[in-house]
Amino acid sequence: MSKAYKRMVVVGGGAAGWMTATALATAFPGSSVELVESEEIGIIGVGEATFPSIRNLHKLLDIDEADFLRATNGTYKLGIEFCNWRAHGERYFHTFGDFGALSGPLAVWGQHRRVADPALGPLGDQCLPSMMASQGRFQLPSDQANAFNYAYHFDAVLYAGFLRTLALKRGARRTEGRIVDVARRADGGVARLKLADGRTIDGDLFIDCSGFASLLLGRTLEEPFVDFSHWLPVDRAWACPAERTGTALAPYTRATALEAGWAWRIPLSNRTGHGHVFASRYIDEERARDQLLAQMDGEPLAEPRLLRFTTGHRERFWVHNVVALGLSSGFLEPLESTSIFLVQSGLGRLIELLQPGPAPTAQMVSAYNTSMARQFARIRDFILLHYCLTARRDSKLWRAMSTMELPETLAFKIHAWRQAGVLHQYDEEGFDATSWLAIHAGMDHWPDRADPSLRDMPPDTALRGLHLRRDQIASTVAAMPTHDDFLRGVLARRGLNN
Ligand SMILES: Cc1cc2nc3c(=O)[nH]c(=O)nc-3n(C[C@H](O)[C@H](O)[C@H](O)COP(=O)(O)OP(=O)(O)OC[C@H]3O[C@@H](n4cnc5c(N)ncnc54)[C@H](O)[C@@H]3O)c2cc1C
Known part of the structure; x- marks a missing residue:
């Protein structure tokens, strides 16, 4: 580890x-x-x-999946089901799987549109994890043919506790106390923290x-905030856990668009997490709370909790030794x-920069800051895509989102898609071209002209290929266990650390 940062706080x-x-x-x-x-x-x-x-993080930290799921009431997540985003009554999945080739005559989405056979079902039926999600099935990805990615749902409080045990086992120290003052170094960085009981904590980083x-970063160093609320106006959330109902455990998050925001539904093994993210400029808090309660499919386990925030980020993420x-x-x-x-x-970038050797140079820190700012902007654009393609005009939020001036980066991507069917990718993207396709397709937003190379394949061949792909996915999924059954099997297994 870099000698300049011996004491990390x-x-x-x-x-x-x-x-x-x-x-x-x-790492150190x-x-x-x-x-x-x-x-x-x-x-x-x-x-x-x-x-x-x-x-990947869990792999690096050598965390056993069964231990982790057991400790956090975790479940598997194949992606997100979006309800009512384009129009009331419509739904689509964005899962972590693929739709085959994205361009040229083999482009699954292109041929699917070209042959336009209703018997094929939605484009999502050409994507393995979307079909798994829609049928409530789960199994770990096995080989090249059944490759897909997945994530988790978990209880955030239990997750912090789970990691705490691990960190302490690996030599980290924990100090309980409220920081009431921060002493600065001559160069403007942070020298030490002062706790309410008078103790002080010195550090290098x-x-x-x-x-x-x-x-x-915010209060002490007063780093300015880059405000995204012009594009992402939501600024409040009601969050509330609910009893798990008798329904099957969904292997996905649900995001349902409402009047002035959207509601989440996150299935854990013991309960369901619910929340309503909304823009207070378009709805008052009480009405938003009522809308959350109306969405919940189990008895609330607590009073709904209100959280306030502003979307955006600090201009720089690393300043001096913070x-x-x-x-x-x-x-x-x-x-x-x-x-x-x-x-x-x-964290991954930080650890790379802290490897043994001289302290990171000003250029390295600046590159870190640029890279993090770009990531925030790329993800902002991806989130905004979900809103701006809406056909809804039934409330102020949706009317504003459908007519807003988009960030140039997003406007260009939408233009490239509409004009030429190109899923343009910048550097530092959080979401790959397949994810962008999933949202365009789900929002029924297509290029103005079909790619002429699609005609290199006879329509009959294209149709047969799509039916075959769909049937193969359907039969693979039919042989999979339900998410409940699969998870039960995993939880019954003792992990490495038990
Ligand atoms: C409505 C909502 C929904 C979200 N949903 C998701 C989601 O689905 N997926 C996702 O990836 N992220 C989600 N997030 C973000 C996610 O909650 C956070 O990124 C994650 O929990 C990490 O939070 P944190 O550790 O940065 O902050 P916190 O959990 O708030 O931790 C802050 C810590 O700082 C300590 N602290 C603060 N002040 C002092 C002080 N003066 N002295 C000593 N200690 C202090 C606190 O005690 C606490 O330990 C959501 C956020 C919101 C608001």
């Missing part, structure tokens, strides 16, 4: 803090990693749906995982479950 013990402490303690055994958290303040405790990259408080990860660095609405992914992404 993590501020905050939510998911971001404990992910960071575990990863640092694992024997180094000094101290995490400060305040039980009095607590953690946000939402953030129950994830992105497939979390499996401070990782700010203090949540929306953004104690170091690096912010998690909500302290920024937040995009949780539509595509990308917050924990962004923590992981920042």
Whole structure:
């Protein structure tokens, strides 16, 4: 580990803090990693749906899947079901699977549109995990033919606790206390933290995982906030857990578009997480709360909790000796479950830069900041795509979203798709071209002209190929266990650490 940062201090013990402490303690055994958290303040405790990259993190941290699922009441997630986004009564899946080739005569989506045979069903039937999701089935991906990606749902509070145990086992230290003051170095960086009981904590590198408080990067260093609320106007959420009903355990998150936002439904093994993310400029809090309660399919297990936020991020993420990860660095609405992914992404880059040798140069820090800012902007564009293609005009939110001036980067992508069927990708994309296709297709948004190369394949051949692909997917899925059965089998297995 870089000698310049002998003492690493993590501020905050939510998911971001404990992910960071575990990863640092694992990557740099024997180094000094101290995490400060305040039980009095607590953690946000939402953030129950994830992105497939979390499996890479778990692999690096040597986390056994069964142990993790058992400890966090976790379930498998194949993707997200979007209801009512284009129009009332319509639904589609964005899962972590593929639709075969994306361009040329073999492009599945292109031939599917060209032959337009209703017997083929929706394009989603050409995607293995979408078909699995729609039938409530799950099995781990096996070989090339059955390749797909998946993520998890979990209880965010239990997840932080699970990682805490792991981090402490690997040598991280935990200090309980409320930080009330921050002493600065001559160069503007942070020298030490002062706790309410008078103790002080010195450090060389401070990782700010203090949540929306953004104690170091925001409050102390006063790094400006890049506000995305012009494009992503949601700024509140009601969150509420509910009893699990007798219905089958869905292997996906559901996001249902409402009057002034959308509602999430996240199935855990013991309960269901519900929430309503909304724009307070279009609906009052009480009405939004009622809409959440009307969406819930089980008895509430607690009073709904209101959370307030602004979408966007700090201009820079690493300033002096402070690096912010998690909500302290920024937040995009949780539509595509990308917050924990962004923590992981920042953390991975940070660990690379902390490898033994000289301290990261100013250029390296600047490249880190540019890269994180780009990732936020790319994901912002992807989330915005879900809204701006809507055909809904039934409320102020949807009318505003359908007519808004888009960021140039997104406007260009939409133009490239509409004009030429090209799924343009920039650097630092969080979502690949297949994911973009899933949203375009789900929102019934297609290029103006068909790719002439599609005609290289006779229509009969194309039709036969699509029926074959769909039938093969259907028979593979029919042989899979239900999500409930599969999960039960995994939970019954003892993990490596048991
Ligand atoms: C409505 C909503 C839904 C979300 N859904 C998802 C989702 O589905 N998927 C996803 O990936 N993400 C989601 N997120 C984001 C996710 O919740 C967070 O990214 C994740 O939980 C990490 O939070 P955190 O660790 O940054 O902050 P927190 O969990 O808030 O932790 C902050 C820590 O800092 C400590 N702290 C703060 N001030 C002090 C102080 N003065 N002294 C000492 N300690 C202090 C607190 O005690 C706490 O330990 C959602 C967020 C919201 C708001």
